[in-house]
Structure formats: structure tokens, C-alpha cells
Amino acid sequence: xxxxxxxxxxxxxxxxxxxxxxxxxxxxxxxxxxxxxxxxxxxxxxxxxxxxxxxxxxxxxxxxxxxxxxxxxxxxxxxxxxxxxxxxxxxxxxx
Amino acid sequence: xxxxxxxxxxxxxxxxxxxxxxxxxxxxxxxxxxxxxxxxxxxxxxxxxxxxxxxxxxxxxxxxxxxxxxxxxxxxxxxxxxxxxxxxxxxxxxxxx
Amino acid sequence: xxxxxxxxxxxxxxxxxxxxxxxxxxxxxxxxxxxxxxxxxxxxxxxxxxxxxxxxxxxxxxxxxxxxxxxxxxxxxxxxxxxxxxxxxxxxxxxxxxxxxxxxxxxxxxxxxxxxxxxxxxxxxxxxxxxxxxxxxxxxxxxxxxxxxxxxxxxxxxxxxxxxxxxxxxxxxxxxxxxxxxxxxxxxxxxxxxxxxxxxxxxxxxxxxxxxxxxxxxxxxxxxxxxxxxxxxxxxxxxxxxxxxxxxxxxxxxxxxxxxxxxxxxxxxxxxxxxxxxxxxxxxxxxxxxxxxxxxxxxxxxxx
Numbered sequence: 001x002x003x004x005x006x007x008x009x010x011x012x013x014x015x016x017x018x019x020x021x022x023x024x025x026x027x028x029x030x031x032x033x034x035x036x037x038x039x040x041x042x043x044x045x046x047x048x049x050x051x052x053x054x055x056x057x058x059x060x061x062x063x064x065x066x067x068x069x070x071x072x073x074x075x076x077x078x079x080x081x082x083x084x085x086x087x088x089x090x091x092x093x094x095x
Numbered sequence: 096x097x098x099x100x101x102x103x104x105x106x107x108x109x110x111x112x113x114x115x116x117x118x119x120x121x122x123x124x125x126x127x128x129x130x131x132x133x134x135x136x137x138x139x140x141x142x143x144x145x146x147x148x149x150x151x152x153x154x155x156x157x158x159x160x161x162x163x164x165x166x167x168x169x170x171x172x173x174x175x176x177x178x179x180x181x182x183x184x185x186x187x188x189x190x191x192x
Numbered sequence: 193x194x195x196x197x198x199x200x201x202x203x204x205x206x207x208x209x210x211x212x213x214x215x216x217x218x219x220x221x222x223x224x225x226x227x228x229x230x231x232x233x234x235x236x237x238x239x240x241x242x243x244x245x246x247x248x249x250x251x252x253x254x255x256x257x258x259x260x261x262x263x264x265x266x267x268x269x270x271x272x273x274x275x276x277x278x279x280x281x282x283x284x285x286x287x288x289x290x291x292x293x294x295x296x297x298x299x300x301x302x303x304x305x306x307x308x309x310x311x312x313x314x315x316x317x318x319x320x321x322x323x324x325x326x327x328x329x330x331x332x333x334x335x336x337x338x339x340x341x342x343x344x345x346x347x348x349x350x351x352x353x354x355x356x357x358x359x360x361x362x363x364x365x366x367x368x369x370x371x372x373x374x375x376x377x378x379x380x381x382x383x384x385x386x387x388x389x390x391x392x393x394x395x396x397x398x399x400x401x402x403x404x405x406x407x408x409x410x411x412x413x414x415x416x417x418x419x420x421x422x423x424x425x426x427x428x429x430x431x432x433x434x435x436x437x438x439x440x441x442x443x444x445x446x447x448x449x450x451x452x453x454x455x456x457x458x459x460x461x462x463x464x465x466x467x468x469x470x471x472x473x474x475x476x477x478x479x480x481x482x483x484x485x486x487x488x489x490x491x492x493x494x495x496x
Contacts, residue, residue: 015292052308
């Protein structure tokens, strides 16, 4: 039950994040929306991990490890996006 | 004895939650940054302190109790540093008459 | 259940706030709150390792990065695309609604007895000499994922560094930080010794309990970033050999040990039996230091 609630939240966040990413025009807000989208996908995975609880674990450890990896990779992607954005803004200043 | 400990826990945690509620109300209702910060840091220090105090009798062994106290100490340190930091920025942006 | 619903409501409200915010700064502030509530949600789901990582990286480090970006962009905004027209917007909305419904249906239609690997992890965990199942998965059963992920971090650092202007790109990373005084300088001097102890603790208990290298690395990175932001510890130039070696050492050592496993046991990244614990420990220490340096460099960004 708990897992379903958070899984549905993940579904909604996925949709919201994608919508924001496509509709908002400010680049930084797009990056934020991309992170909302990522959070939604991770929550769906988390719901699956929670449903897979068993063998004495509160949640299936394999999806859990994948989410951990995913959070770090999403962070790395965000930093590159922010660096590109700042560079673009600085270029416009020069021109 | 355990009843007494439970009562202590419930009392302290409820009092702590009260401070958090008051702090949140202050954050939302107070007019200027200074008093909002005051409300917020009070909630942090006292509210969290009371909750930690209430949870101490339930801590597993000495290590757990020590960790709870360390969390409180770190939050105290962080909010004691960020409070004045925010207050300075607010003052610079909006100098008191 | 009431707690869960309140938490879900809070997360949704903050996510909506991020999307409709007018100012980038407000959006980032709401996003940090969203990350912290999401960490609580991970706790409610019982995924404590993820909760710690989300709070440290998803809310903490991302927050620092995005706040700094918002501040710099408010001074010099980047070019915006033209907003989509009404029809396009409606189509996008419909598409996203369909996506939400599809993912939601997939969540609800999952089989009652979900296929999972929990039992297999439990059965084989003893062989890894690790008590935390997530650590077993990260270091042994899905070691390749962890290796690739640490390589992604190194690549991300290279990409970020490459975005510096042509002149002096090998100089110190990030924008120069003015020396702070008062509370920030005090905190930057007081907190790192404590924070490093906390990071070591989180790393060490990660063997048997939630915690481990990612969480510890995020704390270590924060303990480097704090004095850097206060201007009391300038970052070393990117060209410094020691810095480059620190960033690359973790993945390199992981690959080397993986090759050793290939020679001794016949499978890449297999841990030679009997030496699991010391080898995993050495690799994890190197990975933690590399990930911490990479995370800090990523937050500092390219030289400006």
C-alpha cells in the first residue's frame, strides 16, 4: 500500500517534470524540471524495491543500489547542464 | 519505570512539536526577516532539543544516545551560523531605519 | 498512512511550486525543500541508503550548485527559447498526462508476488563479507554498475573542466570566492573536523548498516566546499597532478582489482575468495576519496 502511494507520486512527478522541461523557457527551471522527472523515475523504482521486500530486508536491495547510482549520475548530469548554461550566459555577455 | 520513561518521552516530544508548530507559525506570520529568523531558530534549538531529550531514554546503548546528542549539537551549530548569515544579508538589503 | 499522504501532498505541492515559480531563486529554494521531503519519503519506503544519499546529494550538493547558478544567472541571464504556442502546450500536456497514467497503471498493475532479487541477495550475501545488502549489491553483485558510475563522475569532471575559457583553463576551478568573515568563516573552520569524523563514521558503518561511500563522499565534498565558499581554502589548480590522481585513483584501482579478479577467479570484478574484505575496503576507501573530490569539483564548476 505504502509502495503504491509513492509509486503513483513517482508517476505524477514524471509527468510534471517532463511537462515543465518542455514548457518552461528559463533554462535553469528546465534543469530543475529534469531533476523532478528524475525523482519521479527513482520513486517508481523505489516502489518496486519496496514491493520486492523479502528475505528479511525492508526493500529489495538491487533496485535500491540502482537508485543510489542513479542519483549520483543525475547529479553529474545536472552539474554539466549548469556549467553549460553558465558558459552560454557568459558568452552572451562577451558578444 | 518504563511507564515513567514513556511518559517522559511523550511529554518531551509533544512539547518539542509544540515549539516546531510555534516556530512555523512565526515563520509564516511575522512581518520581517529578523523576527522570522528568531522564531525559526528558537524552534530549531528548543524543539529539536526537547525531541532529542525525549528520545534519549529510548536510545540503544550509549552510542545511540551520543549520536542523538551529536545531531542536536550539529543542528545548533548550523543554525547558529546560518541565522546571523541570513540576518546580515537581510540587513544589507533592507537597512533598519 | 496519514503521514504518507501528508508527505506525498507536501512533495507534490513543492514540485508544483518549482514548476510555476517566477524567480529562479524561489524555484531552487522550493527544490531543496522538495529534495529533503523526498529523503523522508525514501525513509518511509524503508530505503535508508537512498534517503541518506538523496538528502546529501539530491538536496544538499544540488542545492549549493543551483543556488550559486541562480545567483549568477540573475546578474547575466541566459538566452531563453520562445515559449511554445497554446496548441503545442496542450499537446505536451496531453502527452505528459498519458505518460503519467501509463506509469501509474504500471505501478498499480505490478504482479502481486513481485519478482525480486532480495532472496538471492540474502542467500549470497555471506560471500561478500558485508552486512549491508545494498553495499553487497554495489560492490559485488552489481560491481560493474558502481565502476561505470564512478567513471561517469570522472567524465563529468572532465566535461565541466573543459567548459572553462581557453586562457588558464588549468587554473583553480570555479568562480573566485571572496574571503568571508563572521559566522560563515567560523562555521567553515569549526565544522570540517567534525564533518570528516562524521563522514568516516558513515563510511565505516556502511559495511553493516545504511551508509557507505556515496554518503560519506558527499559529506567529505561538503567539508571541502564549505571552507572554499568561505574563501579560506582556495581550490588547487585543475592542472595539479595530485588533484587529478585523486579523482582518477578510485575507478583505476577498482579496474585493477577487477582485472586481478579476472586472473585469479576467471571473472572480471570477481573478488578473490578469502581476500574480499580487505580488497573491498581498500577499493571503497579509494572510491570514496575520488568521488568526494569529483563531487566537490563538479559543484565548484569550471573556471570562470
